[in-house]
Amino acid sequence: MKRALWTLGIFVALVALLAVGLRLDPREVPSPLIGKPAPPFELPLLTEPDKRFSQKDMLGKVWIMNVWASWCPPCLVEHPVVTRIAQSGLAPVVGLNYKDARDDALPWLKRNGNPYQLIVFDANGRIGIDYGVYGVPETYVIDRKGVIRYKHIGPLNADVVKQKVEPLVQQLNSGG
Amino acid sequence: MLLALWASCVLAQDPVLERRVTSLSHELRCLVCQNQTLADSNAPLAIDLRNQIREQLAAGKSERDVVDFMVARYGDFVLYRPPLKGSTILLWAGPFAFVVVGFTLLVRVVRRRRIAAPQLSDAERSRAAKLLE
Numbered sequence: 001m002k003r004a005l006w007t008l009g010i011f012v013a014l015v016a017l018l019a020v021g022l023r024l025d026p027r028e029v030p031s032p033l034i035g036k037p038a039p040p041f042e043l044p045l046l047t048e049p050d051k052r053f054s055q056k057d058m059l060g061k062v063w064i065m066n067v068w069a070s071w072c073p074p075c076l077v078e079h080p081v082v083t084r085i086a087q088s089g090l091a092p093v094v095g096l097n098y099k100d101a102r103d104d105a106l107p108w109l110k111r112n113g114n115p116y117q118l119i120v121f122d123a124n125g126r127i128g129i130d131y132g133v134y135g136v137p138e139t140y141v142i143d144r145k146g147v148i149r150y151k152h153i154g155p156l157n158a159d160v161v162k163q164k165v166e167p168l169v170q171q172l173n174s175g176g
Numbered sequence: 177m178l179l180a181l182w183a184s185c186v187l188a189q190d191p192v193l194e195r196r197v198t199s200l201s202h203e204l205r206c207l208v209c210q211n212q213t214l215a216d217s218n219a220p221l222a223i224d225l226r227n228q229i230r231e232q233l234a235a236g237k238s239e240r241d242v243v244d245f246m247v248a249r250y251g252d253f254v255l256y257r258p259p260l261k262g263s264t265i266l267l268w269a270g271p272f273a274f275v276v277v278g279f280t281l282l283v284r285v286v287r288r289r290r291i292a293a294p295q296l297s298d299a300e301r302s303r304a305a306k307l308l309e
Contacts (some may be wrong), residue, residue: 032251099220126226132249134207134221 038065038142039130043120046097046105053120059146061118062172063092064108064165066116067128067138070108071099075137078155079112082139085114085161091141091169095119098128098136101142138174141165143172184215185280200239204229205254206245213256 059164068075068080086093095116097105106132109119121144122128131140134153141150150168152160198215204225208216214229215223232242246254255287258264296304 030251030253032248099228124222129228129249133244134250 003088022032025097031148033132033148034151036148038146038148039127040123040139041120041127041130043096043122046095046119046121049121050104053118055142056148058094058142060144061092062093062134062144062169063142064090064169065094065096065131065142067096067098067131067133067136067140069098069136070104071100072136074155076112078137078157079115081156081158081161083113083115085156085165086117090166091173092117096127096131097131099123099125115130139165141168154167193230193234196233196239197226200233200242201226203243205256205258207254221281248291 009109038055040055045051047131064085068079068082082093085091093116095118097119099122101123105119105121110169119126125133132151136157137155139152139156140148143149149172150164156165189296201214201222204214206212206214206219206222206225208219208221209217212222214225222290229242232245243255252259252264257308258267260268
């Protein structure tokens with residue numbers, strides 16, 4: 001009887017362990033960049049190649065940086081969500097066009113709409129490496145001091161926006 | 177673009193550097209296909225990161241510097257051999273703990289079996305001997 005209880009206990013513990021393991025998403029690698037200053041960059045704009053933008057230009061504002069590319073199907077999936085964030089006026093949304101070509105990216109925006117305040121053009125993905133990008137789309141919330149406060153890997157969805165992004169941006173905006 | 181291509185061709189001709197790039201990229205994980213090293217993977221990001229390793233080593237940085245560069249961006253997960261620290265102690269010590277626990281259980285079970293072996297009385301023993309004759 002005692003032995004049966006032991007076996008059952010071990011079995012239940014193992015099932016619980018595996019159940020937790022199955023629910024974890026192996027793609028969700030914790031970013032070491034959370035709480036660190038956003039890596040510096042200065043890149044040309046996608047739409048106006050002779051203008052440049054640096055992360056420093058956003059100091060004093062809470063903003064969202066969304067990494068996307070026209071070759072990335074999940075980016076198209078999350079595009080309505082990104083559009084909704086931008087339209088709601090929650091925070092300025094800056095696009096980082098990652099390893100893309102202007103000839104592909106501009107028609108993509110024309111087809112699907114351009115919700116971004118501006119888009120920087122990271123043609124060779126070098127800035128993407130600095131931001132630890134490995135699965136486009138990725139989204140960062142950056143605070144007034146230019147510190148990365150949150151990173152989402154993969155397409156944004158309404159739940160993530162409601163439960164994570166919105167409360168965080170509001171808290172940061174109210175001085176948190 | 178052409179310049180970059182030309183540069184990587186020139187760099188690729190340095191066999192010592194190439195060997196360093198290859199051995200280092202065997203130590204780093206490709207984050208796109210997570211069970212492959214940067215050396216094994218042909219994902220675009222892996223190619224970019226290999227070029228990044230090559231550039232940095234060519235610029236005179238050490239292996240340590242390049243590993244630190246990767247860890248600062250992608251976290252410890254990028255290391256194919258996780259570092260030994262508080263959060264990874266289970267990972268490193270776990271297998272040894274399993275061996276110890278398993279061995280202890282084995283010893284206990286074997287001992288119990290030995291004790292449980294039937295003890296024959298002298299009468300039973302002589303009866304058994306007779307039967308076997």
